[in-house]
Amino acid sequence: MEIHQITIQAGIDKLGNTERLPDLRINKGEIYGIVGPTGSGKSQLIADIEQLAQGDTASKRRILINGAIPSHELRSDPRKKMVAQLSQNMNFFADMPVADFLKLHAKCRGKSKVDIKQVISIANTLTGEPINASDNLTILSGGQTRALMVADVAIISESPIVLIDEIENAGIKKHEALQLLSGEGKIILVVTHDPVLALSAQKRIIMRNGGMRDIIESTYREKQISLQLNDIDRCILALREDVRAGRKIEEVNFEALRHELSFL
Numbered sequence: 001m002e003i004h005q006i007t008i009q010a011g012i013d014k015l016g017n018t019e020r021l022p023d024l025r026i027n028k029g030e031i032y033g034i035v036g037p038t039g040s041g042k043s044q045l046i047a048d049i050e051q052l053a054q055g056d057t058a059s060k061r062r063i064l065i066n067g068a069i070p071s072h073e074l075r076s077d078p079r080k081k082m083v084a085q086l087s088q089n090m091n092f093f094a095d096m097p098v099a100d101f102l103k104l105h106a107k108c109r110g111k112s113k114v115d116i117k118q119v120i121s122i123a124n125t126l127t128g129e130p131i132n133a134s135d136n137l138t139i140l141s142g143g144q145t146r147a148l149m150v151a152d153v154a155i156i157s158e159s160p161i162v163l164i165d166e167i168e169n170a171g172i173k174k175h176e177a178l179q180l181l182s183g184e185g186k187i188i189l190v191v192t193h194d195p196v197l198a199l200s201a202q203k204r205i206i207m208r209n210g211g212m213r214d215i216i217e218s219t220y221r222e223k224q225i226s227l228q229l230n231d232i233d234r235c236i237l238a239l240r241e242d243v244r245a246g247r248k249i250e251e252v253n254f255e256a257l258r259h260e261l262s263f264l
């Protein structure tokens with residue numbers, strides 16, 4: 001089923017008041033950030049979309065697909081699952097090599113032609129520590145695990161809706177991960193406190209007290225700032241890999257970092 005739009009029909013906040021933000025329509029290819037203080041309902045909003053809620057969750061929201069109520073089958077049949085979720089705390093539990101897992105997953109999804117080597121090399125563009133096809137899933141680091149999940153969602157799962165919950169400390173190149181996923185024309189919602197991610201989204205939903213309060217469209221300037229912050233982030237990620245690998249740090253180009261910061 002081709003999905004070109006989801007609608008979040010407003011429900012109630014934690015105090016029982018109708019949400020301030022009216023129905024929200026998100027189109028194919030759009031990236032939305034979800035921001036707000038702790039306990040403001042960011043994860044609940046993601047969960048509502050994941051479950052295709054129909055007034056049956058704490059928020060009483062309803063989720064429409066292409067403007068219509070999703071069928072019972074879409075909500076309950078795992079093979080029809082249209083939503084992929086990625087979060088910082090997710091881990092692989094299968095005791096098998098990376099390549100075997102990807103092959104198995106591709107087979108389950110009916111995609112026997114997927115190039116497994118390509119999936120691994122895409123994952124390796126997101127992490128500083130290369131993943132080998134023969135590595136066992138259980139020995140992958142947090143960053144390698146998340147990088148593999150992103151590549152898997154982009155190429156094998158092909159779920160049209162991707163929900164991302166706080167991947168800021170996941171140890172991967174976040175901006176690149178978002179670009180990889182959005183390049184496939186997916187609908188992406190990302191819960192984040194991280195300016196790199198929040199500012200690179202086209203719009204961000206502001207959460208308060210369990211309700212959708214407001215929406216901000218990111219400006220051209222914010223996009224520029226996000227790209228510059230991303231360069232700084234990549235520098236820190238590279239240093240982290242050096243430290244982790246037991247290398248000595250000979251030099252850090254602080255001048256280049258300062259140059260980036262002076263543009264902000």
Ligand SMILES: Nc1ncnc2c1ncn2[C@@H]1O[C@H](COP(=O)(O)OP(=O)(O)OP(=O)(O)O)[C@@H](O)[C@H]1O
Nearest residue numbers: 012013014037038039040041042043044058059210
């Ligand atoms: N509209 C709502 N009505 C009733 N309860 C809600 C609503 N939204 C969220 N909650 C409840 O409030 C609690 C906190 O919400 P949630 O975990 O979504 O916040 P969060 O913004 O993701 O917080 P954190 O940043 O700490 O992860 C949860 O128990 C959730 O079920």
